[in-house]
Amino acid sequence: MELDWQVKEPVTSLKRFLTxxxxxxxxxxxxxxxxxxxxxxxxxxxxxxxxxxxHVAVTFPPETADEAVAV
Known part of the structure; x- marks a missing residue:
């Protein structure tokens, strides 16, 4: 999954922006x-x-299957 944003206000860091x-x-x-x-x-x-x-874009890692969770 990928999400993207455009920075519209000044921020101090990438982490703060994503938060x-x-x-x-x-x-x-x-x-x-x-x-x-x-x-x-x-x-x-x-x-x-x-x-x-x-322009900030993040691509999330694929989720791993958990055998304890029923599908």
């Missing part, structure tokens, strides 16, 4: 480890500073 969009700390950690974070089409690290007008 403001409803991305939890746990999901942010999963994105860093297994997903993809892109700013203006370029894969980036979470340490990037955003500017108004930047």
């Amino acid at each position: 403001n969009q409803g991305i939890s700390h746990r999901v942010f950690s999963d994105l860093k480890q297994q997903g993809t974070i892109r700013v203006n089409g370029q894969v980036t690290t979470p340490a990037v500073t955003l500017a108004v007008g930047d």
